[in-house]
Amino acid sequence: MFCHQCQEAARNVGCSGKAGVCGKTEPVANLQDLLVYTLKGVAEFNQQARKHGLHKPETDEQMLDGLFSTITNANFDGEAIKDRIDRALFTREEIKKALQNEGKLEEKAYGDFATWETNRKNYEEKSTEKKVGILRDENEDVRSLRSLVLFGLKGISAYGEHAYNLGKHNPEISEFIEKALLATEDDSLSADDLTALVLDTGAKGVEVMALLDEANTSAYGNPEITEVELGVRDRPAILVSGHDLKDFDELLEQTKDQGVDIYTHSEMLPANYYPAFKKYDHFVGNYGSSWWNQKVEFDSFNGPVLFTTNCIVPPKESYTDRIYTTGASGYPGFKHIANRDKGGVKDFSEVIDHAKKLPAPTGVEEGKLVGGFAHNQVMQLADKVVDAVKSGAIKQFFVMAGCDGRMKDREYYTDFAKALPEDTVILTAGCAKYRYNKLELGDIGGIPRVLDAGQCNDSYSLAVIALKLKEVFELEDVNELPISYNIAWYEQKAVIVLLALLSLGIKNIKLGPTLPAFLSPNVANVLVEKFGINGIQTVEEDMEQFLG
Numbered sequence: 124m125f126c127h128q129c130q131e132a133a134r135n136v137g138c139s140g141k142a143g144v145c146g147k148t149e150p151v152a153n154l155q156d157l158l159v160y161t162l163k164g165v166a167e168f169n170q171q172a173r174k175h176g177l178h179k180p181e182t183d184e185q186m187l188d189g190l191f192s193t194i195t196n197a198n199f200d201g202e203a204i205k206d207r208i209d210r211a212l213f214t215r216e217e218i219k220k221a222l223q224n225e226g227k228l229e230e231k232a233y234g235d236f237a238t239w240e241t242n243r244k245n246y247e248e249k250s251t252e253k254k255v256g257i258l259r260d261e262n263e264d265v266r267s268l269r270s271l272v273l274f275g276l277k278g279i280s281a282y283g284e285h286a287y288n289l290g291k292h293n294p295e296i297s298e299f300i301e302k303a304l305l306a307t308e309d310d311s312l313s314a315d316d317l318t319a320l321v322l323d324t325g326a327k328g329v330e331v332m333a334l335l336d337e338a339n340t341s342a343y344g345n346p347e348i349t350e351v352e353l354g355v356r357d358r359p360a361i362l363v364s365g366h367d368l369k370d371f372d373e374l375l376e377q378t379k380d381q382g383v384d385i386y387t388h389s390e391m392l393p394a395n396y397y398p399a400f401k402k403y404d405h406f407v408g409n410y411g412s413s414w415w416n417q418k419v420e421f422d423s424f425n426g427p428v429l430f431t432t433n434c435i436v437p438p439k440e441s442y443t444d445r446i447y448t449t450g451a452s453g454y455p456g457f458k459h460i461a462n463r464d465k466g467g468v469k470d471f472s473e474v475i476d477h478a479k480k481l482p483a484p485t486g487v488e489e490g491k492l493v494g495g496f497a498h499n500q501v502m503q504l505a506d507k508v509v510d511a512v513k514s515g516a517i518k519q520f521f522v523m524a525g526c527d528g529r530m531k532d533r534e535y536y537t538d539f540a541k542a543l544p545e546d547t548v549i550l551t552a553g554c555a556k557y558r559y560n561k562l563e564l565g566d567i568g569g570i571p572r573v574l575d576a577g578q579c580n581d582s583y584s585l586a587v588i589a590l591k592l593k594e595v596f597e598l599e600d601v602n603e604l605p606i607s608y609n610i611a612w613y614e615q616k617a618v619i620v621l622l623a624l625l626s627l628g629i630k631n632i633k634l635g636p637t638l639p640a641f642l643s644p645n646v647a648n649v650l651v652e653k654f655g656i657n658g659i660q661t662v663e664e665d666m667e668q669f670l671g
């Protein structure tokens with residue numbers, strides 16, 4: 124195996140050997156590469172099918188789900204990945220047949236990714252072929268640029284699938300995913316071509332985040348300022364992790380009047396901010412903190428946990444039997460809730476029945492947390508914010524969005540938040556917030572000093588806020604605003620968030636805790652020279668750089 128897609132890549136080079144730092148085993152890592160490889164074959168024929176009106180829309184969902192299942196910490200289940208390879212091979216052949224039947228199949232030399240076939244029992248062997256994995260590219264710059272595109276596409280797919288689940292789909296985004304996937308196999312493309320493709324991927328990232336924003340807000344209303352309960356009640360309960368609001372909605376509905384409470388964990392916290400979910404009395408609040416604390420927090424929660432997406436940590440035996448996955452997520456030994464049929468709902472009755480037999484959660488903290496500052500809510504406070512900037516009460520905003528992670532060097536973000544002057548405000552989204560959202564940072568004239576927009580995809584909200592402020596202050600360039608960017612990344616959704624911000628013209632982003640392992644020195648230089656991207660140093664040095 125070789126995997127370098129996340130911030131935890133071993134030695135900041137890549138994970139190899141028997142397992143990655145995240146716990147992904149060598150066979151699963153290789154199978155995920157084979158799934159991506161196979162999806163390129165689907166893309167090859169589906170591009171032709173689109174030209175001739177032979178495209179089947181369900182292929183788009185398959186592509187989104189397939190790529191999403193290869194995101195860091197989403198799916199550790201080799202059999203589930205093999206199922207997806209089965210489906211991808213079947214779809215590829217179906218599309219090919221349809222093209223042949225219509226006399227539309229292009230005659231050309233197809234790559235192995237579009238023609239390979241073998242029995243399921245041989246998938247593992249196939250997955251070890253060099254041409255399947257990341258290291259097929261000898262040239263490190265080509266490998267780096269292709270990785271940037273692929274990881275951006277994985278992020279797009281994750282957001283695209285959440286939107287799809289809510290009935291929002293943009294076929295142009297799916298068409299782009301296919302084209303860009305194929306481009307990562309196209310040896311005729313130059314480094315400049317690939318760099319342009321990276322930026323196009325970022326632009327599609329903006330579109331998919333806008334689509335998901337529309338999907339979430341049209342279904343559940345605009346996030347609003349909310350005090351989220353952190354304590355527990357004395358009834359059995361289910362803890363929901365991940366990002367999928369449709370799953371969350373269906374579970375809330377099915378647990379109504381069942382004597383079972385619902386709590387959010389980690390990236391599901393922002394579900395508390397949506398008006399539509401507030402009508403459920405049994406939706407209590409948020410339990411615990413960031414994803415990497417799950418080994419402690421799932422133990423004390425006592426009830427079932429539902430993963431709607433990443434981030435899964437290889438579990439302790441003590442709670443393995445009460446963890447459920449659904450959608451793109453999976454782990455061997457966890458029970459998996461099947462997808463909904465078209466027009467139907469998922470059946471969470473097994474999780475609910477399980478919860479009824481288990482004790483209530485043990486409290487880990489008390490109090491409340493304030494959030495819900497997505498773009499619509501912030502715009503309602505625009506006058507107040509603009510006055511505070513004009514009067515000098517707010518000197519600077521810091522976008523500290525992104526991911527959290529388990530490594531000690533992420534304490535930097537807590538220290539950075541603590542060290543910020545009192546006339547600054549943090550704009551956040553994603554689980555990066557857990558590094559400082561429970562600090563007593565106070566407010567500025569009633570505006571909290573940590574404004575949480577929501578999940579990582581709600582970084583889109585932060586970009587919308589920045590663009591609106593640019594308008595209000597009548598500036599030419601969004602970079603003239605008193606907003607600095609100190610972003611923490613972990614997995615591939617953060618990659619697409621970063622590329623999206625770059626495509627919106629945002630410069631001088633500080634990225635940490637380390638720069639991606641998949642950036643070759645030359646590609647990193649391009650990002651530095653063109654966009655001013657730079658890594659973190661010490662809190663003092665960075666504070667001096669931002670404010671000095």
Ligand code: SF4
Pocket residue numbers: 126127128129130131132133137138142143144145146147152195196
């Ligand atoms: Fe390593 Fe990250 Fe890949 Fe896991 S996802 S194998 S930690 S680089």
